[in-house]
Amino acid sequence: MERLNFVLPDFTRVSWVSETARTVWENRFTRLIQVWQILEWQSVKSGLRACGILVLSPTQLITLASEWITHGLVSLPLEVQSIAQYANASALLQVTGETPFLLRVAVGYPVAIQTLQQAITQQDEASISQLLGYPACCYHAFHQYCTEQNYLDMTWHSALASQQPSNADTQLIELPPRIETNLFWQALGLRLIPHHPCRYDCPASVELGRQMGQLMQTLGFTEEWQWLQTLLNFPVAWSVLHGIAEIKTPLLKIATTSDATSIKYSVHYQGQTYPTEGGQGLEFPYRLARQPVLTQSPSFQRGLAHQLERRS
16 A cells, blocks of 8 residues: 555544435444443453453443442543544434543453553553454554554555455455454444454454354344344445545445545445445445336336226
């Protein structure tokens, strides 16, 4: 990937394809954000990983910290953040309440949280990623591209690594659907894994996503699981050019800061389903509405009935 020597200020914009799509899916998104917050700490309680990180309002932290104690879990506030930096700020406000700032908070059993605090103090990225349940291969990829080479976004690198055989000269990669590692909706907080995979077919990441999905169902979030499964099976077109990543989905379009490139790089996630309220178009990921068969149209049926009447 050829980069230019500039970085745009952070921004994220979301635009729905229609009010119908927004009416059907916006409340579902809000509910899925709530469920993800629960999965973050329930995955720690169930032993899937040592620590998790949540984004909470101060009021939420007070409420959840009391609940965590009953399970033997403790929390460690990490950072104060402005809610404006989140692409799903409106949905987060519905979840967290009216608040000007949010807290990034780690949760885990006492020994794990103490170890995490030490790793953060020592800037030990490898230990931090291990405690958060990130596969070692994914950490190494993150370290290579984001830490050593200062990339902002791993989407292209993960897609390139997923190619068999890999072709570094390509500018368009098509990915088969794999909901466990689909992070094309992550700007809205919609996902099954908490990290960016080294490859979209990374076995360890796929397994963690499968376990998170199973935990979601075990906790009784059956309807939410159906929503998320459906959503992660929609086709998505990701592209980056001149520092802006554009993510086109059947429901909405996201524009956000990314790596500055002089040429356009694209990833097409080949989803298997398409929403009835999805946008229509000729270019991927959109589809054209199915045209009705001529013989089924009202005018044809009226004409046929008229001809039958004349003959009878």
